[in-house]
Amino acid sequence: MPPVLEVKNLVKTFTLKRGLFKRKKLFAVNDVSFSVNEGEFFSIVGESGSGKTTIARLILRLLRPDRGEILFKGKDIFTMKREELKQYRKRVQIVFQNPFTSFNPLMKVKNIIMEPLEIHSIGTRKEREEKVKQAMELVNLPLSFLDRFPDQLSGGQRQRIGIARSIVVNPDIIVADEPVSSLDVSIQAQIVNLFLRLHKDLGITFIFIAHDINLVRHLSDRVVVMYKGRVVDYGETGKVFENPESEFTMKLIKSLPPIEF
């Protein structure tokens, strides 16, 4: 499988203000490189503050890096111009962590899911509605939800809407930024299975960001482990977790409570 997304020597710093003149640089992402193959389930694991979300935001080009590049099918996304960039933005979608703030509370579900179609001006009004319905079916939501508002739905249902909103434009890559960490465990399983099904059926490449090792182990083909903005382990999931290179990964695995029956 050829790499669809390559991250090369990515550095992103934030300036922290401390007092009037003191400034401190925070290396949120420090010299990170990895590549994501087409059609694979790729995971980024790390504790909070390790730069996972910053990477997601960089991949979506919501931030610009200080150094390094991200190649999408061989092209640097930060030098892309209008038409190319538009195509890229259509190909890469995101699912957010908190399903309670990721929707405009004044929009109905159908308008929320239709929004990316509107932005990319795909299809006529009727075709858009058809696509929205298809997306709703793909995430197992009843069509009666179309006219509801997001605050009338539960967390799991909302997260499904978040997923429907990202798959409606047929993306190549979905970046899922801790999509299940704010859900109940039973709902988590449903959402995770939904991800797996979409991954298999639609062949979407997933970049799954999480801090739950068990989940990542269960889901992903390959994994990158991050600690304080750096990559400490990178490779196929089985290998990484069986004999990790770094002490941090070791600790992470050891910290899991043993399952006893």
Next chain:
Amino acid sequence: MKKISNCFAVFFILLMLFISLFSDVIVGKDVFLKRSKKIYMYSPYQIDRDAFLKPPSKKHILGTDSVGRDIFARLVKGISNSFLISFVATLISLIIGMFAGGIAGYLGGVIDFVFSRFFELFYSIPLLFMLILLSPLIGDNLFLFGIVLGFFGWLFVARLVRGEVIKLKGMPFLEFARANGAGFIHVFKRHFFPHLLPPVLPITIFGFSGMLVAESSLSFLGLGVKPPEPSLGSLISQGLNYHDVAPWIYIPPSIVLFLTVLSLDIIGEYLKKRYSRF
């Protein structure tokens, strides 16, 4: 009951708007022409030498004032003038407030800091004092008076919009739109506008009635509309001089002012409920 009061408010405001738009047709604007093309016999400036401080009669339906001018004609013209000033003032304050608040809130950082200090600076300037200073400049230009009032009324709108924009701009749903490459127009139409409308619309309407009262109180002090031009405030202040001998001068404009502000507040309250989902 609520329905009745809403209907009354809408009806009354429409009536007032109609009067202010067609005041020239109803009472004319000329001093001398007695019967040019107008519906009512007297013009607001015309002096009837046979009637000083006369109570309402068939000839003058609301009576006359101390120099023999017809109160009804002056009231119609006064409503028109007051509404013009308030409208201009509200529009100006809305435009400036939306822009300043939106820019400050959206860009944040240093610009927001500068804007906020500027708001506070502006807030500390006493309106009355400035109006006394500016009154030779304003003269009898009603538009200018409205604009000056508007320049002092935008702070409220600006603060509200700034706060709302700051609240919105960090939301993930905007991030999603931006990650999809949404342009400013899309983001404004889909996200900012629907959120800004419920608070801004009633504020605008309350602001309008506030401007009406401000204009009246300034005219009352002699800082607003210059004689012989009538306005609601100047009519009331003139009438109060004769309140015991000629109550028909100040009562009608007071009632009109009271009912207008009340109706606007009822409408504002209704819209606030209608357009906010929470």
